[in-house]
Amino acid sequence: MTHVRVNVQEIRQRLQRERDETLTNIARLREGMTYDLETSPEEGDPDVWEREKIASLIRSLENKLSEIDRALRMTERGDYGLCERCGEPIDPARLKVMPTATLCLKCKQELERQAAAARTPSWE
Numbered sequence: 001m002t003h004v005r006v007n008v009q010e011i012r013q014r015l016q017r018e019r020d021e022t023l024t025n026i027a028r029l030r031e032g033m034t035y036d037l038e039t040s041p042e043e044g045d046p047d048v049w050e051r052e053k054i055a056s057l058i059r060s061l062e063n064k065l066s067e068i069d070r071a072l073r074m075t076e077r078g079d080y081g082l083c084e085r086c087g088e089p090i091d092p093a094r095l096k097v098m099p100t101a102t103l104c105l106k107c108k109q110e111l112e113r114q115a116a117a118a119r120t121p122s123w124e
């Protein structure tokens, strides 16, 4: 097991910066959406498409925001860098690339396999 410690202080700064950026992006997208929300669009209106796209963008940014918040809470509690599922330390190299990671690579891959197995019919 690796004993490399992640620099939590540095990670917190990164997370906070990313949080600010994400909030700004959400606010900007929301602003762009509001001005023509009053008009009830006809079906097939290209604007509906555009708004759907922006809405899903906002949703994914909000997801990202809650991931950032979760990681920030973990840095406060002092269990940042530990896998939420098995409790083993997450590879610091992985945290460097993805500071919001709350699962180790092994658990993530396992969960992804399970999710994929649930989606597709089993071959066995």
Ligand SMILES: [Zn+2]
Pocket: 083, 084, 085, 086, 087, 088, 103, 104, 105, 106, 107, 108
């Ligand atoms: Zn794990």
